[in-house]
Amino acid sequence: MVENVLWMLVLMALTAIVGILKLKDKPGKTWFILFAELALVCRFVFVFVIYSNGTEYSGTDGLIYHQIAKDVANQLHAGTPLWNVRYEYTWYTVLTGIQYAIFGVNRYAASFVNAFFTVISGYYLGEIAYNLNFSAKKSRLIGLIYLFIPSMIVWTTDTRKEAMIFFLIILTWYMTLRIIREKNWPIFRQSLYILTICLFLWLSTLLRIYMLYTFCGGLIFCLLFCYIKTRRTTIFAFLAAILITCCIVSFTTVRLNMRDYHALTMDRSTSGDENLDEEMKSILRTIMSKKIPDSINAFLTKPHLEEVPFIPDIAANPLAITIVRAEMILWYICMIISVFGIMYALIKWDPYLLGLIVFIVSYSLINALISENVADTYYRYRAAIVAPLLLFADYRPFFDKIKSLLITPPPSAGHNRPA
């Protein structure tokens, strides 16, 4: 218990430090950090709740990863170099394994670290919003909504890979925004950011195999339009780096890991690379067997309100059912508002926002097509697009634009001096 308390205190201190450094002179800094700490504490409490029965509360993935991480830690203790470590399913187990090897096996601590990364993601999401010209208040609100979404607390607290995936998604898009905006950075810094993003693409592929394509789709679209608009060499280099990374990772990591990726419906009767074609056929069969509009509906809207009481984890728990139902209604509202945010982004033809849209659409499509048709699986997988979608959840700029268009101002003939 003392160890757990120490972990919690250290992570809370780190959250405060990162918050102070990241938000330096931004308005509302103190409140934002305080709420972020509260979100962290909520997650800590939830860790104890979900482990209090010594069992799983939200599926079994967290347990599987914990077991493999223990094995990774044993391998590291036995002197296996990091690059030769054997692991299954996802690279997240290696990360947790490293933690276990250094600090000892402690599933609570691994969960605390996940909670910490989520809170940091909240900071970065707020920063993205701020850099996209949202007001300071709105950007903080976006960050906080993200941190306090109830389902998000569940997904990012257990020893699941979700916290790390969300962190990589948000950080990658944050860094992309910085590269696009900060034209005067030294070449070294720009190159470092670009290389880091390429590394993130690889790591995110190790976490969830198709992330490479959703990321590359969004980033290539964003950078291509950005380059057309600005003709900046850095952007071109960035674009080239992404394309090269996509090719290399496809032919190495994706090809090698496809068989072991447990979320894909695979033909596991045979093994070896020579059966990759069979595996691809298996995926295609899965896709072809689905009614695509139904799958898209399921990915974006499940669990439907009537299905909520039948989710095994919360069945016969009225409070949890009410919370999930309320969250689902808010999610539907968020999606509808985002339609206008997306339309505004299309009118503005902002390459960054267009890239984000491509990322959201490609991620949704891939998941709709290959995920198992289970409400809570869709619910969890969908969580990855919550943060990007929150950046569009503002209808006002679009309606203001429409309003100004419909009420045409009289043409001015005067000679106005520039400000």
Place this chain on the structure above:
Amino acid sequence: MIRISKLTVTVLLFIISLLSAVPVSAMVQYGYIISSYDVDVEIRKDGSLDITEKVKYSHMGNNNNAVLLIDRQEDEEIEILNVYTIKKSEYIKCERLSAGQWDANVFSGTYSEVQEGDRVRIKIYGSFTNQQATFIVQYRVRNAIKKYNDIAEYRRNHVFRNWGGYISNININVTLPGFTTYDNIKPYLHGVLVGSKNVSDMKNVSYTIPNTVPGEYVEVRIAFPVSLVPDAPVAEETDYLDTFLQEEKEYLESDKSDLLKARENAAKEVGRLAWNERMKERTTIFFAAVSLFASYLGVLTIFRTRKELNREKEIFELKDIAGLSPPEAGFLVKGRAGARAFIAGLFHLAYKGMLDIDIRNEEGKDFLCFTIPGDADTSNASASEKHLLDCVKEFSEKYGYFCPARIPTGKGNTDQARLNAYYNAWADELKSDFNSKSILNPNQLYYRNLGLIMGVVLFAAGCIVPVAVSIWSGYLMLPVGFLLFWYSLNIRIRTQYRLARVRALKKLRQIILERDFSTVDLPENLSDPALLLSYSIVLYADHKFLRSGSLTEKTVSQYSLLDDRFRDKARSLIAKALTTINNSLVTNLE
């Protein structure tokens, strides 16, 4: 304002009607369905129970694990002994996921146990196909029998009221620890209206319930002789039989409207689901038709707007181009201002004698510079030209000249910020000037507004309808809506005013790009090479024009340049200035 309010109301009503479609697709889902539920209870002499439950799921409610709720009353201890599941037609034993252990292989059949107040939640994981599964759960309940002075009582909930699924074929068999006469066994069944009970072999009590629906529950209560559980702890030193019978009498006479209501609700639910299925079909057909029709209307609106725009043809010929200033021409061609129009504007001012052009050599490089001559008459300058003049003036006062290629680019640079401010003011003026000339007539304005509103509605519907109603055709509204909106948004660049001028300007460009181009081929008012250079810049034809030799020494002198240095270097100098302004504008855009 009234129109906006109406628009808002219409859009909101439309969204609400779409939202109402969401539950339609949701309601066709069922929860879990258990087709068979067998419970064997063996009461031990110490008052504990050995219970075996066999549950056959015919549908797991679209979940990848099954849940069983076990009743736990005060002072009871529940110990899960075994959990089995069927894998490849064989029963396999499931491993328990427990604290600290965390080392089971969850895919081969595992279960978890969560203690939740008055119940224990068992979640069973395994490889299931077609949402079907069978489980056997064996558990022991300690301190389950309440022992009084005169009777012992067995009382358990086997199906919880709020479990929420549909269960058929419930068979509960309770075996007493010893034999007794039939009169001494008093079995009761609560929570369902239909169900039978039977005592057999002087020790077995069996209950058969054909099915339960959400809202019903199954509680079994049996009173039997206390002598059968001699080792059980005494719950209360009192005679309880009378109370027991009184309670049962009260239950019998109690209002069971809740159970009737549950049945009624279940029947309604079945009807509702069937109705929903039918409605879903109809909704799908309806929205598919509406989507196609709305998309058709969208396309039709585009064509109608186009027709309206082309109704009155405007004639604009080459000779009329001189009436347009080069920046204006640039704006017409590109649909927006830009660096080329800016530079062309400066050249045009030089042509009009309001500016001087010079080439300055600094740090070994040549730069194109502009100054305002002392005798310049700027009173005739247009509003947009005044911005350019102000820009040259401000920079000339600071540096002695305005040299676009010398302005450093970079965030936070003051000169760049000033240049951008002038550029923006100038571009706004150009746009405003264009808007005042490219006027939409009332019909065109009507179609533009219709297109904007319809485009928004179609786009929103294209996002919401296909997802909510799960139809392909709904997605058609998405591109149509966006296209319609985009078309209407940029309607001014499709007016006859612009199109006629752009046609003439393109013709001019074509002439300049011809191999044997000569200024004599052009109308007289356009034949001046100095003026033509300005036009060629905005028409992306300056390279060809400068190569053509049209820029004679005479023209150069017209620009106040003393020698033909300008002619030789003009292309690179203009390109350099354009690049700098472009960079500056890009930084500003970012």
